[in-house]
Amino acid sequence: MVTYGGDEVNALVLDVGSTWTRAGYAGEDTPKAIFPSSYGVIETESTEPNSQNGHDQPEAADPDTEMTDARTPNGDAAAKAEDAATSGPKKVRKYYIGDGEVNTWRQNMEIRNPLKDGLVEDWEGFEEIWKSAFHQRLRIDPTEHPLLCTEPAWNPSEKREKLVELAFETFNFPAFYLAKDAVMSAFSVGRATALVLDSGGSTTSAIPVYDGLVLKRGILRQPIGGNVVSAQIMEELKRSLDYSVTPQYLIGEKEATDPGQPPKFKAKDRPNTTDSFHQLQQERAIHEFKETVCQVAETPYDEDVLAARPQKPFEFPDGFNNTFGIERFRATELLFQPRSYLTKPGTEGAYGATFTQQQIDASLGIHQLIFNSICGCDIDLRPLLFNNVVVTGGNTLFPGFVERLNYELPGLAPGSKIKIHAAGTSTDRRCSSWLGGSILASLGTFHQLWISKAEYEESGASIVESKCF
Amino acid sequence: MSGSDIRDILQIGKPSEPAPRKLKQAVEKKPEGISRELYSLIGGAPPIAFIKPNYKAKLSFQQKATPWEFRQFTNPARTDGLVLRHWVKANDDNDGDYYFAKFNKIINVTDYTNEEYEKYLNDPNWTKEETDYLFALCRNYDLRFVVIADRYEYPGATRSMEDLKERYYGVNQALLRERAASSTSTDNNQERQTLIQQFSFDKNKEIERKKALEILFNRTPEQIEEEEALFVEARRLEQNDMKLAKEREQLLKFLQTYDIQQTLPATPGPPSAGIPAQPGLATPGGIGIAGGSGTSPIHDKLKKKKSQPEVDTKKARRMSNASVSSSVNEEIIEKKEKLTPGVYVRSQKIPPIKPNMIQKVGKVMDELGIPIRPIMPTAQVCAKFEQLQTAIITLLDLKRQVDRQETDLKVKKTQKSKDGTPTPQGPQEGIANRKRSASNVGLNSRDKRKKA
Numbered sequence: 001m002v003t004y005g006g007d008e009v010n011a012l013v014l015d016v017g018s019t020w021t022r023a024g025y026a027g028e029d030t031p032k033a034i035f036p037s038s039y040g041v042i043e044t045e046s047t048e049p050n051s052q053n054g055h056d057q058p059e060a061a062d063p064d065t066e067m068t069d070a071r072t073p074n075g076d077a078a079a080k081a082e083d084a085a086t087s088g089p090k091k092v093r094k095y096y097i098g099d100g101e102v103n104t105w106r107q108n109m110e111i112r113n114p115l116k117d118g119l120v121e122d123w124e125g126f127e128e129i130w131k132s133a134f135h136q137r138l139r140i141d142p143t144e145h146p147l148l149c150t151e152p153a154w155n156p157s158e159k160r161e162k163l164v165e166l167a168f169e170t171f172n173f174p175a176f177y178l179a180k181d182a183v184m185s186a187f188s189v190g191r192a193t194a195l196v197l198d199s200g201g202s203t204t205s206a207i208p209v210y211d212g213l214v215l216k217r218g219i220l221r222q223p224i225g226g227n228v229v230s231a232q233i234m235e236e237l238k239r240s241l242d243y244s245v246t247p248q249y250l251i252g253e254k255e256a257t258d259p260g261q262p263p264k265f266k267a268k269d270r271p272n273t274t275d276s277f278h279q280l281q282q283e284r285a286i287h288e289f290k291e292t293v294c295q296v297a298e299t300p301y302d303e304d305v306l307a308a309r310p311q312k313p314f315e316f317p318d319g320f321n322n323t324f325g326i327e328r329f330r331a332t333e334l335l336f337q338p339r340s341y342l343t344k345p346g347t348e349g350a351y352g353a354t355f356t357q358q359q360i361d362a363s364l365g366i367h368q369l370i371f372n373s374i375c376g377c378d379i380d381l382r383p384l385l386f387n388n389v390v391v392t393g394g395n396t397l398f399p400g401f402v403e404r405l406n407y408e409l410p411g412l413a414p415g416s417k418i419k420i421h422a423a424g425t426s427t428d429r430r431c432s433s434w435l436g437g438s439i440l441a442s443l444g445t446f447h448q449l450w451i452s453k454a455e456y457e458e459s460g461a462s463i464v465e466s467k468c469f
Numbered sequence: 470m471s472g473s474d475i476r477d478i479l480q481i482g483k484p485s486e487p488a489p490r491k492l493k494q495a496v497e498k499k500p501e502g503i504s505r506e507l508y509s510l511i512g513g514a515p516p517i518a519f520i521k522p523n524y525k526a527k528l529s530f531q532q533k534a535t536p537w538e539f540r541q542f543t544n545p546a547r548t549d550g551l552v553l554r555h556w557v558k559a560n561d562d563n564d565g566d567y568y569f570a571k572f573n574k575i576i577n578v579t580d581y582t583n584e585e586y587e588k589y590l591n592d593p594n595w596t597k598e599e600t601d602y603l604f605a606l607c608r609n610y611d612l613r614f615v616v617i618a619d620r621y622e623y624p625g626a627t628r629s630m631e632d633l634k635e636r637y638y639g640v641n642q643a644l645l646r647e648r649a650a651s652s653t654s655t656d657n658n659q660e661r662q663t664l665i666q667q668f669s670f671d672k673n674k675e676i677e678r679k680k681a682l683e684i685l686f687n688r689t690p691e692q693i694e695e696e697e698a699l700f701v702e703a704r705r706l707e708q709n710d711m712k713l714a715k716e717r718e719q720l721l722k723f724l725q726t727y728d729i730q731q732t733l734p735a736t737p738g739p740p741s742a743g744i745p746a747q748p749g750l751a752t753p754g755g756i757g758i759a760g761g762s763g764t765s766p767i768h769d770k771l772k773k774k775k776s777q778p779e780v781d782t783k784k785a786r787r788m789s790n791a792s793v794s795s796s797v798n799e800e801i802i803e804k805k806e807k808l809t810p811g812v813y814v815r816s817q818k819i820p821p822i823k824p825n826m827i828q829k830v831g832k833v834m835d836e837l838g839i840p841i842r843p844i845m846p847t848a849q850v851c852a853k854f855e856q857l858q859t860a861i862i863t864l865l866d867l868k869r870q871v872d873r874q875e876t877d878l879k880v881k882k883t884q885k886s887k888d889g890t891p892t893p894q895g896p897q898e899g900i901a902n903r904k905r906s907a908s909n910v911g912l913n914s915r916d917k918r919k920k921a
Contacts (some may be wrong), residue, residue, distance in 0.1 A: 005569075010555075120777050174552075210619075215611065225824040274797070380682070411690075413686075415686060416686070444568060450547075450553075455551075469610075
């Protein structure tokens with residue numbers, strides 16, 4: 001233990017991102033559980049037993065997933081009363097969390113995401129995610145393990161305090177620590193000082209980290225991430241091929257069709273499907289499209305040059321197939337040139353999140369985001385940051401992404417030596433903040449930093465501000 | 470098959486002690502003159518290559534495994550006595566301090582009392598509360614000023630990193646000074662002084678430094694390119710300068726030897742007496758001094774005279790080596806000086822000609838009708854012959870030099886006529902610019918300015 005400075009205390013690491021939640025034991029190299037942060041929920045009147053869900057897996061019947069409204073014992077009554085006041089008859093919510101659960105079709109199942117802009121908005125759902133992670137997936141007793149949780153660098157203090165409360169009051173963890181995900185990403189590639197570019201599902205952010213501490217004034221972020229890319233791909237498909245994606249759950253039978261021909265399939269009867277579920281399933285299909293087909297142009301986007309590249313075929317779940325050429329590059333170009341490639345407001349057929357003209361004008365290409373963020377830091381620090389650009393997040397996994405950055409950044413900062421660090425494997429890049437947390441929480445020298453339950457009880461939730469910076 | 474193979478097959482454990490490895494027997498050396506095949510037949514044959522297999526020692530299961538225990542521990546670096554648990558070997562009864570607690574290093578940030586603040590630390594720009602706030606941040610972030618400046622959020626104050634540093638170091642310096650004054654001990658005065666010096670912080674200098682860095686950072690690609698080009702150019706100019714100096718030296722040497730040739734025969738006498746008076750003699754060291762004004766011979770002479778005495782003897786030797794002198798008398802003295810043991814032929818003493826010159830010299834000799842070696846090498850003949858030879862070499866060198874200058878002149882002239890602008894250039898500059906391409910006209914003018 002002495003040689004590598006590690007000392008395992010059976011700590012847990014939890015990293016809730018806008019798309020994926022990662023949970024596991026500190027000291028391991030990959031999280032034990034990775035599941036979507038989006039969850040399904042069915043609201044029923046309490047008088048009615050959940051009879052229509054009889055076909056659910058036995059796991060879902062676990063008492064842990066049963067709705068529990070209360071976070072704190074004393075807040076229990078109040079919350080319930082409020083619930084009753086707003087929604088009339090008492091409602092029972094049944095949660096479906098996990099890849100298999102969320103993607104199973106159920107009548108009236110709403111899909112929700114507890115995070116907005118990387119911040120927790122829906123605390124009830126967030127708590128369910130914690131429950132699912134600890135009780136169903138890791139199957140541990142929270143009182144036996146310290147917990148390290150990640151948060152976005154721009155988390156406001158009231159949300160941090162709420163997180164601490166959640167850990168100590170609801171789950172009874174003996175010790176807790178709140179770490180910035182950007183810092184963790186930097187640690188995961190072995191750097192204490194870095195500029196962390198994290199492009200995930202909902203947000204893209206550039207965060208300077210100095211000696212393991214986030215420099216708040218350099219933080220830049222914008223809500224242009226993988227979801228926007230997906231939405232624009234869907235628009236593009238609709239516009240150019242007059243095709244809208246039919247997800248797998250609707251398809252009963254399908255026939256092989258020629259490329260570009262409308263799909264021939266028999267739809268399943270799926271009554272009372274919620275819009276959010278349909279959208280999630282569509283996004284899944286698009287996600288696969290992105291993973292197989294899409295690419296970032298390694299050099300400045302030039303349609304004529306890129307059109308000469310070989311085309312790639314792709315078949316959607318309903319049998320519609322086509323080969324894609326320039327579309328492969330056009331969809332991702334909005335990451336680097338959002339001003340020219342984001343859908344303008346008021347465009348017909350706009351799908352999902354739309355931006356106002358103001359937002360579009362304020363948006364920056366990823367390379368510009370990095371550059372501006374670094375320029376917001378002290379001049380002495382800039383060479384250090386340029387030399388340690390850490391690229392992470394699932395959205396950066398497009399082939400050509402890092403090459404493009406390598407091309408664009410030196411153009412912005414001609415005199416600086418620029419080095420980009422991007423983990424090679426996709427798991428590493430998607431779980432880098434978890435991995436950093438895993439490293440941190442397994443270090444012997446870290447154990448003095450935990451917020452213990454005793455400290456929490458003594459100083460209250462505000463202790464998080466003085467212990468975790 | 471070796472013993473260990475058999476043991477392996479029969480699944481018998483290794484003998485507790487591995488058999489001592491046999492030392493390599495010293496191989497008898499094959500006597501010279503016998504073929505290998507024969508030698509191996511008559512004995513002393515080399516052993517057949519059979520290396521004893523060397524297996525890794527098997528894990529011994531004799532020892533009892535040390536059990537691990539899930540033990541509670543407290544970390545003395547914490548104040549709240551949080552109990553965590555980790556796995557340790559049962560025989561590890563280190564119940565003392567937690568191993569990692571010792572890494573909890575705390576940076577000492579100076580403290581001050583209210584009284585001290587009132588007395589020494591008052592600053593119109595800073596309130597006590599804000600100073601306290603700054604010091605709390607310093608403690609919190611272990612003096613990482615980058616972070617401190619980033620997190621500094623004192624209501625109603627915007628402070629740059631330099632402001633913060635200035636205040637922090639200023640307070641420290643003042644405290645050190647005052648405390649040193651109040652404490653009567655003078656034992657570690659010097660130490661204190663160096664400490665005070667360490668805390669000195671020049672805000673303006675720092676701001677200036679950062680500004681300069683900023684400018685450096687904000688260069689455009691074109692600027693960087695230009696800078697690089699200038700750098701390369703400067704390097705080339707430097708090299709050209711060196712080349713120029715070398716060429717000038719060479720030229721002066723020729724002129725010098727020519728002068729000697731001209732003057733020496735007229736002033737017979739011992740070389741040590743005659744040479745110092747020679748005009749236009751350049752010493753190797755003198756070139757540098759004369760470098761700037763190579764065209765004024767009087768000036769040169771003056772300068773050279775100064776450096777003459779030190780190199781006098783050296784030069785004398787060189788002169789005599791070249792056998793510039795004409796008198797036999799000298800020759801004899803010379804010969805005496807470098808008497809070589811054994812018998813020799815006098816004509817051997819004639820200095821050899823440089824190999825690349827032999828042909829040319831030979832040609833001139835031919836023209837003069839003199840054989841390449843003196844037929845009757847008496848002392849006098851030899852001396853004369855030597856003189857002639859040197860004269861021919863000098864002549865050839867000068868001729869080559871003149872040719873070169875002439876071509877230079879021609880090039881310059883054509884260049885001038887092309888430019889249409891009069892470029893007054895001496896032969897010296899001609900040498901410097903000779904290697905340069907005509908396209909670099911802009912460079913040339915810069916060059917000239919530099920020389921002026």
